[in-house]
Structures are given as C-alpha cells and as structure tokens.
Amino acid sequence: MTFGFAPPPHMSPPTSTDPAARLGRMLEPAEWASAGIPLLRSPREVVAGLYERHRPGPSTVIVAVLDAQERVTASASFTEPSAAPDGWEYRNALLTHLRRVIPHDLRLRAPVRTAVLLYCRAGEPRWTETDGAWMWGLRDACTLHGLRCGAYITLTPDRWQVLGEGRGGRRPGPSASDEQGAGRRGAGTDRPAARRTTAALPEPLRTAAAHPDSPCPAGAVTTGRATPRSAGGGAPEAHRHTAAR
8 A cells, every 4th residue: 555645635636627637537447347346245235225224315425334244334425516527526525424434544554444335326327427436536535544445336216236347236125114104104194204324223333423523414324322301290109199099
C-alpha cells in the first residue's frame, strides 16, 4: 500500500468542470473487472439484506462495510448528488458517510474490511457513465478510508446486477411481514408503517450510535433500545390499596 497526501475531500479538482477530466474519473467495466475486486460469496443475501434495511428508492446510494464473513458492520444510504456524474464528487460523498458510521482502518498494514456499493437507478442493468463514476469514487474512497474495494451493484426496476462479474437476479420484493402489515393498514388501520432500517440487525453491527461524538446521518443504520417510560401518576401500591377498600 502506498501512502501520500491527499487534498481535503471538500476541495474540487481544478478541472472539475471539464468534461474530458470527468471522463477520466470513471472506470470502464474491463478496468473494474481487472482491478482484483473480491467476489461476494453470496451477493443475493447481501442485496436482500441491504434492501430490507434501507428500502432504497430511485437515485438512492447505499454504501456498506462488510467483515470477513460478509456480515454488515456499518451502512448508510443517501440520495445521489444532482450534479453531473463525477467520480471526484461521488468519492467525497462516500467518504462523508463512511466517516460518520465507521472509523477508518488506515493504521492497518492491509485492509480487513470491504466496502460495497448498491446503486438504485432507473434504466437497464448495463454499464453507464454514471456507474463508471461511482466505481471510481468507491475505489478512491476505500483507499482513503483503509478499506478493501468491493462489489459495485446496480438495482434497477427489474433486477440487481453485480457489474464486472455478470452475476445478477430478480429485484428483492417486500417480505411476508410487510405484505401482512400492508393488508392490515388497508383494512382500516391509520397507523403509519414502522421504520425497518433499525430492525433485526446482527449483533456485531457498528454504527454511528456507538460513537456519541459523531453525528448520526438520516440514512445510517443504527440500533438502540426504547427508553423506559416513567411510571408517572403515583405509586402503584397505593392504587391497589385504594381499590381493595
């Protein structure tokens, strides 16, 4: 691993508005396939798990950090920047969210955790220039955060696809519990749907909630327990004695 000084992520490159320069900050499928990106053992499970936690809509980006057993240790979702596709801007956005949900591993001799990116978009599953910019941004963000660059996955209306590998499958659908809940709400219940980004998460998940000094972004997956409610209204023993009389 080489070390050097990188400009602050909020700074834009001098040629950020040059279309030719932006084209240089993207990766073609052949470049991505030859970069030694580690293959996911079970991409279907990774896609289904991230979909269940974040419920991505159009133009949603999910960046997740996996341990050696492909368990999600941290993840965050956010909306794609509205500017023209630029790997530099995408790298900065990924770094911002990674730094909020998990500490860097730059002190390690070699990366032990892997970052993957799931991009929900319209259109066909085939590679686009926007995908190339996200690939460039993911690779650079991983280098600056001490992570191994992992799979880049697109989620289109019909299917998911691991670009550069040729593996894909049907788009994840709502779970049985979701469908039952929708049926109950349709039967006349006015209660809103519960947020599921914090439900049924694995024990080793590391999140921004574990670091009280860091802000918790809206799209970050967090865990926590409900705060016990106070008994307010007097001691229960007194009420029981009154009722006995």
